[in-house]
Amino acid sequence: GEELARVDPTGSTCVYYLVPAAWGRLIWLYGTVEAKEELLPRFTRGEWWCGVATTEADTGSDLGNMQTTIRPAEDEDGYIVNGAKQYISGVREASTRGGGHVTLARQDLESGVRGMTLFFLPLTVDGIEITIDREMGREGISTGGFRIDDVRIPSYYVLGEPNRGFYIVHEGYEAARGIIACVCAGAGLKALENAVAYVKERRAFGRPLGRYQGIQFPLAEHWARLQMVRDWSYKALRLMDQEREGKAGRFEVSQAIAVAKLFSPMWAFDAINFAMQVQGAFGYSQECDEQRALRAIRSFGWAEGTSEIMRLIIAREVLGGSSWKGY
Numbered sequence: 001g002e003e004l005a006r007v008d009p010t011g012s013t014c015v016y017y018l019v020p021a022a023w024g025r026l027i028w029l030y031g032t033v034e035a036k037e038e039l040l041p042r043f044t045r046g047e048w049w050c051g052v053a054t055t056e057a058d059t060g061s062d063l064g065n066m067q068t069t070i071r072p073a074e075d076e077d078g079y080i081v082n083g084a085k086q087y088i089s090g091v092r093e094a095s096t097r098g099g100g101h102v103t104l105a106r107q108d109l110e111s112g113v114r115g116m117t118l119f120f121l122p123l124t125v126d127g128i129e130i131t132i133d134r135e136m137g138r139e140g141i142s143t144g145g146f147r148i149d150d151v152r153i154p155s156y157y158v159l160g161e162p163n164r165g166f167y168i169v170h171e172g173y174e175a176a177r178g179i180i181a182c183v184c185a186g187a188g189l190k191a192l193e194n195a196v197a198y199v200k201e202r203r204a205f206g207r208p209l210g211r212y213q214g215i216q217f218p219l220a221e222h223w224a225r226l227q228m229v230r231d232w233s234y235k236a237l238r239l240m241d242q243e244r245e246g247k248a249g250r251f252e253v254s255q256a257i258a259v260a261k262l263f264s265p266m267w268a269f270d271a272i273n274f275a276m277q278v279q280g281a282f283g284y285s286q287e288c289d290e291q292r293a294l295r296a297i298r299s300f301g302w303a304e305g306t307s308e309i310m311r312l313i314i315a316r317e318v319l320g321g322s323s324w325k326g327y
């Protein structure tokens, strides 16, 4: 993720990698043998898109408020899905090239988040109608929505136990958030490298720009912040692996990942903005990679969980987690 962010300022290649990696991993962890055999080779070969669809037009952070439903089919094996998802990455890719989204919906309508089921929803089946959004950046990957009208999926597409989806979905989000933090560090550091090359060459008032402390001090601050993001992202992703070996706890991982993601989009955004500024008027031209990176990186302030939700996760653990009676 970090390296891809360095070479693709649109951020699109990073999204092509990070979303299928995080959500394909969830299928690998919780999918049935049939689902793994059918889907994972196609995802890893890059033939099919594997995304996530939790957000709806009227709810994003508050997953418990979603309206999409899933129910067992009455006449034969499988489930019937109805509803609509919005602001979903990879809608065009999945509907034209193949693949779909790890999707969350309500099954037990009386039980709130304890009644949600997670499953793979292909976008190439009858009953799916897509729309594509026009966005600020990320020109190389689509974002859009889809209506789901009486779509039947086979039972083997369900991930984990029915009605346990809310608990499983967070592991997908955490993998994605950890990689996003790496992406932000890579994009921000690449922008600073471009800025450094420029300020060493460009002269004003008789000296290279890089000789002025007015340039050096913010450069040092942005660089230091991005090193912290980078270190935390690797640390948090390592913890995620250690959880699989029984060496790290579930909430310890959630918190570390939230710390890694919390400032990553905004610190990268600020660093890229600084890199644009020091490049003078060129920074505002379409030829400057940084203006493209700025528009791409801003998306990560929302995608895969907002900065405010990262604060809620961190605060929950700092206050003592679920053991505190206040929760």
Ligand SMILES: Cc1cc2nc3c(=O)[nH]c(=O)nc-3n(C[C@H](O)[C@H](O)[C@H](O)COP(=O)(O)OP(=O)(O)OC[C@H]3O[C@@H](n4cnc5c(N)ncnc54)[C@H](O)[C@@H]3O)c2cc1C
Pocket (backbone or CB within 6 Å): 051, 052, 053, 054, 055, 058, 059, 060, 061, 062, 086, 087, 088, 089, 090, 143, 299, 302, 303, 304, 305, 306, 307, 308, 309
């Ligand atoms: C480029 C892009 C790609 C995306 N791709 C996907 C995708 O592939 N799949 C998918 O499911 N979703 C995707 N999303 C949606 C993203 O997950 C949501 O935008 C995000 O979860 C927030 O939901 P929302 O937009 O409905 O905002 P809301 O949840 O309505 O929140 C609005 C604002 O209020 C803040 N807020 C909410 N609750 C609180 C609180 N308790 N305290 C303080 N502040 C709060 C939020 O942080 C946010 O700033 C994408 C978004 C973008 C921008």
